[in-house]
Amino acid sequence: MREAQHADDAMISLTVNGRSHRVEAAPETPLLYVLRDDLGLDGAKFGCGLGQCGACTVVVDGRAVLSCLTPVAVLEGRAVTTVEGLGSPEAPGPLQAAFIAENAAQCGYCIAGMVMRAHALLSANPHPDEAEIRAAMALNLCRCGTHMRILAAIRRAAARRIAGAAP
Amino acid sequence: MRLRRTGFGLGIAAGLAACGILACGTLAFAILAWRPALAPGGPAEAALSPERIRAGAHLAALGACASCHTAPGGLPYAGGRPIATPYGTLYGTNITPDPETGLGRWSLAAFARALREGVDREGRHLYPAFPYTHYAGLTDADVAALYAFVMSREPVHQVSPPNALPAWLSWRPVLAGWKLLFFRPRPFAPDPGRDAAWNRGAYLAEALGHCGACHSPRNALSAEVTARAYAGGEADGWWAPPLDGASPAPLPWSEDDLVRYLSDWDPRHGGAAGPMRPVVEAHRAVPADEIRALARYVAGLYGPEPRGARRGPVDREPAGDGPALARGRAIYAGACATCHESGGGAAGGVPYTTASLGHRTTLAAPDPRNLILVLRDGIAPREHAPGPIMPAFGAVLTADQTSDLAAYLRARFSAEGPWPDLPGTVRTLMPAAPAPGARAEARP
Numbered sequence: 073m074r075e076a077q078h079a080d081d082a083m084i085s086l087t088v089n090g091r092s093h094r095v096e097a098a099p100e101t102p103l104l105y106v107l108r109d110d111l112g113l114d115g116a117k118f119g120c121g122l123g124q125c126g127a128c129t130v131v132v133d134g135r136a137v138l139s140c141l142t143p144v145a146v147l148e149g150r151a152v153t154t155v156e157g158l159g160s161p162e163a164p165g166p167l168q169a170a171f172i173a174e175n176a177a178q179c180g181y182c183i184a185g186m187v188m189r190a191h192a193l194l195s196a197n198p199h200p201d202e203a204e205i206r207a208a209m210a211l212n213l214c215r216c217g218t219h220m221r222i223l224a225a226i227r228r229a230a231a232r233r234i235a236g237a238a239p
Numbered sequence: 240m241r242l243r244r245t246g247f248g249l250g251i252a253a254g255l256a257a258c259g260i261l262a263c264g265t266l267a268f269a270i271l272a273w274r275p276a277l278a279p280g281g282p283a284e285a286a287l288s289p290e291r292i293r294a295g296a297h298l299a300a301l302g303a304c305a306s307c308h309t310a311p312g313g314l315p316y317a318g319g320r321p322i323a324t325p326y327g328t329l330y331g332t333n334i335t336p337d338p339e340t341g342l343g344r345w346s347l348a349a350f351a352r353a354l355r356e357g358v359d360r361e362g363r364h365l366y367p368a369f370p371y372t373h374y375a376g377l378t379d380a381d382v383a384a385l386y387a388f389v390m391s392r393e394p395v396h397q398v399s400p401p402n403a404l405p406a407w408l409s410w411r412p413v414l415a416g417w418k419l420l421f422f423r424p425r426p427f428a429p430d431p432g433r434d435a436a437w438n439r440g441a442y443l444a445e446a447l448g449h450c451g452a453c454h455s456p457r458n459a460l461s462a463e464v465t466a467r468a469y470a471g472g473e474a475d476g477w478w479a480p481p482l483d484g485a486s487p488a489p490l491p492w493s494e495d496d497l498v499r500y501l502s503d504w505d506p507r508h509g510g511a512a513g514p515m516r517p518v519v520e521a522h523r524a525v526p527a528d529e530i531r532a533l534a535r536y537v538a539g540l541y542g543p544e545p546r547g548a549r550r551g552p553v554d555r556e557p558a559g560d561g562p563a564l565a566r567g568r569a570i571y572a573g574a575c576a577t578c579h580e581s582g583g584g585a586a587g588g589v590p591y592t593t594a595s596l597g598h599r600t601t602l603a604a605p606d607p608r609n610l611i612l613v614l615r616d617g618i619a620p621r622e623h624a625p626g627p628i629m630p631a632f633g634a635v636l637t638a639d640q641t642s643d644l645a646a647y648l649r650a651r652f653s654a655e656g657p658w659p660d661l662p663g664t665v666r667t668l669m670p671a672a673p674a675p676g677a678r679a680e681a682r683p
Contacts, residue, residue: 099566100573122578122589123630133673135634143573145566146640150673203312210620211630 084144088113089157099145103137104128106144107154115155115184119213126212129185130154136192136208155184158191167191170229171222178216186212190226198233200226272415274362280346281336282390286383295388298381300521301529302447306514307331307368317341317395322368323475325461327404329368337394350386351379355424357414364414366402367421367461375424376446421462436528440536443529450537453479453514469540474514478606482540487547487603487655497534502527506585508600509593510627512613520621550654552597557650567647570640574632575648591627597652607658610645611668638665638672 086093095110107113119127121140128140131153159165177183193208308331310319318333333341349360357371427446429438444450453474455463471481496505502522504510511519579596581588601609617631642662
């Protein structure tokens, strides 16, 4: 029965990092698979596949979302932002630059998810206090234990905003 | 003329009588409503023995005192937690022994009067959100142990926000009228025909645990309808399931199931969420025989064949292929099935999942709110301890998508019919849900 549903692929319109795409996928396909397999955006990572680790975090309409548990069909017409949308290795965005400056990655597997959850936080609340940063980041796990540097990177990015770079 | 004069005289007499009755009534009410302040006092050193404090800690956990008297993220028992009522918002009070903002000046007598009669040390009547209707049954020894526990906490200087209530309810003597109508204090009376564990459980459930405060219906004046005890109620915007024959639980609750559920998590029924979760977490500090006693009593409330168990668990692909059902099915397959079709935590699947969502009372409930709230907010991980984690879907699913998913779950995993006005309930609970993706069609 469920195999028959998988055969029902549909054309789905997606906007990722400002670009429109039309992908052919079963409606229940996780966004993460579409990003990595169809659109070649491999920043978001497959960690646990159960919504428990946060490595797959992307931003949808300004809010952090676990792409491994987001069926692509619910995103028709909505704006998806991935880590690739914040900057490139040559020209990192301010938040990415703060992560680099604080050396906030060890193996790096969790970092795209960390950056995207921090991006959603700073978009909604440009000047979070320590408790707000920790509460927002609590759902993203880092097995290497770089949490303290990740927190420092987020504080650095927020301070940069206070210093007047961004509106 | 004579008739007129008589009528006039009668009128005056009736008026005087009415004034008299009113005056007597007012006086009687004032006598009833007025309660004296009790002299300031604190615990004697001897009252705070380690044994008594330990006993009080267990009792405070069974009474779930912290769930109302601790604010989210706040210091234990320092108050400030908002409590939504049909009339407005109350704030849990600071029950740490701080002299200015807590119970630091309360004698044992004042503490006992507050618990059993709903009157604070200064003589003010307390709102029945504080369950003195139940605590009236507490024994002297337990009141003293609770007092020892509370008085041995770290004092916290913290003022709770003022209650947000209409003016007429802020006038405390009104509560004396409420008590006259609804408050029937009586000590707990054991049933000699039952075993000791059952009687202990009855005491814990009826007096200390105040289970009925959430699991019984309340009338228009927020008093528990004692004639329909455990027929189901409300807690903080959540549906509190019936614990009697009306229980829609698809699997009956045995004593052993309840022991597991009340102390941690039950593989047959799942675990607690919402306002019941802090209750279960508090039970982790409670001796096992107390939980066993509570479970024995509660298991007996359901009767021989509760409603949901007559139908049993359901898991069958719903008939029909309307577009809403197809949307709900796709969301389920992409967002839920990975964990909830893993075979269940007890059989090596994702921890803290049941073998099938058809086992969950939530999906068989007459009220969809608990499902919507869990979908919206997920289940947050517990600090420094293992426990279930469910991601929140409120940031990604629109209200319409949440409705489609909830309708599909109901059709597939319950023997009950569709929830009436599901989309309306979802929109009420998800006012900040993402807007549906209508812009796609407009884009070139």
